[in-house]
């Protein structure tokens with residue numbers, strides 16, 4: 024069976040994970056990451072959300088309104104709330120998965136501290152509109168959430184460079200991975216120093232136990248995604264037995280993982296270093312596969328293809344469908360697992376209704392009509 028996503032992990036990462044630790048593993052990963060992204064600084068965190076939380080603090084934002092998409096990963100508003108700020112949710116553009124920046128612009132008040140412009144699923148955020156906001160409100164910080172948008176470009180400009188800072192997620196489901204982990208990049212020297220100091224002050228060093236746990240997690244990932252095993256894992260997942268392990272949010276609570284304040288481990292940094300070397304190759308392949316899906320799915324009625332945006336890098340190839348469950352079943356029979364990545368609109372979640380202002384019809388619609396196709400070459404073959 025073709026899984027809904029598959030980390031591009033090979034022998035290189037495995038060997039790197041088992042190498043002896045060096046004191047500067049994390050630092051080397053940060054330097055290589057900054058170089059790849061062509062940014063002056065990259066600062067590593069145990070999770071992307073930890074990075075976002077401390078970034079808001081390093082920007083001096085507290086008790087402020089932070090504008091973010093209604094249709095994004097729920098860990099984003101979690102980080103906003105944990106940083107002592109309040110989320111202001113914005114619906115999507117019509118026919119696009121990204122936040123409607125014109126709407127965002129209209130919700131700006133004296134309390135607004137930052138805008139988190141996300142390039143969801145790897146579709147670049149509209150940088151022209153963001154730059155208009157920047158000119159009108161130069162004091163408002165712009166944070167690029169690039170957890171999905173490694174290498175995504177708007178008219179040739181990488182989205183991560185078009186703000187005060189960018190955050191990246193590096194968990195196992197992202198385009199490149201360091202097992203868990205996240206990065207914040209910036210060209211602002213002062214902000215980088217503040218953020219780094221804040222991190223070193225707040226985060227506890229990764230213990231040997233954490234490294235060991237990450238190593239075991241990595242091994243179990245290799246095993247779970249091994250073809251003969253995967254369909255078994257999938258059956259367990261579907262039966263609900265694995266719910267405890269695969270569900271990453273509870274709609275009633277705003278929380279963080281128990282180890283969100285423990286530094287990235289050396290094991291993770293070494294895996295991340297190997298992944299960075301494969302970065303260009305991974306992105307190129309994903310674009311190819313997305314293009315092929317576009318051609319194949321074009322012929323099928325009842326599937327609305329995602330916008331064909333130049334500069335998109337397809338962390339996910341997401342379509343709109345009428346009957347999602349039927350579609351999942353149909354593809355499962357063909358041996359292709361489809362995903363339903365963001366199956367919620369955040370302001371409608373119990374934990375967030377107190378920040379719900381009005382309705383968010385487009386994101387609500389997406390929450391039950393989007394499916395993502397595996398951006399995996401093999402999926403094309405088995406689909407025929």
Ligand SMILES: *Cc1c(COP(=O)(O)O)cnc(C)c1O
Nearest residue numbers: 070071072096098170192193205
């Ligand atoms: C994955 C992700 C993040 C960061 O997630 P962590 O698990 O905290 O590393 C942030 N934003 C979006 C949109 C994501 O998908």
